[in-house]
Amino acid sequence: MDELLTPDEMARADAAAIASGIPGLVLMEAAGAAVARAVRRRFRPARVLVLAGPGNNGGDGWVAARLLEGAGWPVAVAPLAPPRPGSDAARAAARWRGPVVPFSAAEAARAGLVVDAVFGAGLSKLVEGLAAEVLSGLAAPVVAVDVPSGVDGATGAVRGVAAQAALTVTFFRRKPGHLLFPGRGLCGEVVLADIGLPGSVLPAIAPRAWRNGPGLWRLPRPGVEAHKYARGHVAVAAGPGLTGAARLVAAGARRAGAGLLTIAAPDAATAAVLRAGEPGVMVGEDAAALLADPRVGTWVVGPGLPPDSATSALLRAAIGAGRRVVADAGALRAAAGDPAALRGAAMLTPHAGEFEAVFGPAGQDRPAAARCAAAATGAVVLLKGADSIVAAPDGRLAINDNAPPWLATGGTGDVLAGIAAGLLAQGVPPFEAACAAAWLHGAAAHRAGPGLVAEDLAARLPELLATWWID
Known part of the structure; x- marks a missing residue:
């Protein structure tokens, strides 16, 4: 489990697993379940706000919201933008029956716990505008999905702004950005979750980076x-x-x-x-x-x-x-x-x-x-x-x-x-x-x-x- 995958390599691992017959939505459900499980193990029930981006990272957040709400937690979802129609994230969002609130600093200020599912490890642009305003002003404990939004998963660099997470839940393998500063300092505790991606996808990817040990x-x-x-x-x-x-x-x-x-x-x-x-x-x-x-x-x-x-x-x-x-x-x-x-x-x-x-x-x-x-x-x-x-x-x-x-x-x-x-x-x-x-x-x-x-x-x-x- 010591291989480190860049965001591009992780995308290839996902694609290989899907090509082998594992539906993308199954992986997304497993990722969201891992986030919800980590939240329940480490925090007491509180008012949860899930900040959801339009991509797969946001899809993981929609799943986590549904499962936390089903466990009796008060949960609302604030989408930055709607998922792409027909995507796995859109299907995950369609299963949500709870409250949907504006993506705003005011909503974030009401939360007792924030799940940051805005941007994933492969972010290629600066976090700015409304996303930067909300993420930079978070006061409640933050649980990041994959990486804190704004952290480059390949280098640990911050693209614009990134919130300080108390806990980061990532999947299959860590990214270099989980170990490299400043990203490492923003991740808090890092939980590596098994979501059913088979290790058999690694030889074709041939990773060239490892966590030393x-x-x-x-x-x-x-x-x-x-x-x-x-x-x-x-x-x-x-x-x-x-x-x-x-x-x-x-x-x-x-x-x-x-x-x-x-x-x-x-x-x-x-x-x-x-x-x-x-x-x-x-x-x-x-x-x-x-x-x-x-x-x-x-x-x-x-x-x-x-x-x-x-x-x-x-x-x-x-x-x-x-x-x-x-x-x-x-x-x-x-x-x-x-x-x-x-x-x-x-x-x-x-x-x-x-x-x-x-x-x-x-x-x-x-x-x-x-x-x-x-x-x-x-x-x-x-x-x-x-x-x-x-x-x-x-x-x-x-x-x-x-x-x-x-x-x-x-x-x-x-x-x-x-x-x-x-x-x-x-x-x-x-x-x-x-x-x-x-x-x-x-x-x-x-x-x-x-x-x-x-x-x-x-x-x-x-x-x-x-x-x-x-x-």
Whole structure:
């Protein structure tokens, strides 16, 4: 159930189900029943106003109104416009025998609960005029059908205005807009309902996006004969005098399972500071020698490094030596306006500002921007944020939604780069390594709890990894 369908893909799923012999009205009845059921489970009876648009989303609302009214709730329907004659929505509306009231702010103000069935996930225009006036002024709790009206189901962007929902009921599979901000913040609780669409329609659609989670990747599990060399050797480039970032990367990589970890110090003074740190971390002062050693197969370049020509040269040298390279922070800034400089890296881990510096503004369609960046560089792109996006050069995409807000503190991104590198070193492919790292990063933060600082994250990884490593 982790596939994410764009509105166009969802329309194809509906069409395939109907072509297989499932009447569209049957699907609409099931969707409306799911909305009514969710309302009854989560709210006490109240005066309900169903705001119904002219399309299938509105049809779902007409069905929900009929079923709630049949359960004894006081319900009225306010149609924005009548359904198209002969459509499933028109047939659903014809079964309604209750009150029909004007689509107006005054009617909405009288409601104790509003069912928003105006526009669906595939909205392609701005919400404006009367619809915008009513939706922007809602004061009662809102239950959205599929998505809050005005939210683009493909990107999470708001087209004009959108009401804040307490609950969103969607069907068959989630849309990217349920996980991507700002749409995610407007959905409230999301209920995914089964309405009888068969999973057999998915192979023909071939979805290329998923909600990130353990079902999407497999973590390496050492065999009984494993040794440290078999689990990979990670090198981290440290900045001059800026040792904290490299040490956080090292902690993440080691806790993720890398067998060996060496920090490449730029000078003797920095090396001395690093050698006073964790005893299991090796420190070297000759990056060229490390690059020449084929056993040091994975490099993290960027955290704590200045965005200068020396950083660019080290990045190119690591890529040129055929190493698996995670490029972050200073390495990304050093490639500002020049995505070609990152070609050959295994993974890029930018936050929004670093992404914009290299590739330009992501805009409202962040999945498309991340996919383009991955295709341009040949690297997996982990675009970090509250709704991190992982994009592969072949078009695969995952959205990570388990990051708590207390992850927004300095150094946590360094730990994330280290986790990803530790997994790469053990042979996890880049897309799966980025997805697993993002999820483990969020899960570790949840276990650490509010008040987290970056140093807390790596220490939480063993208890998570025990789920996979210990029978």
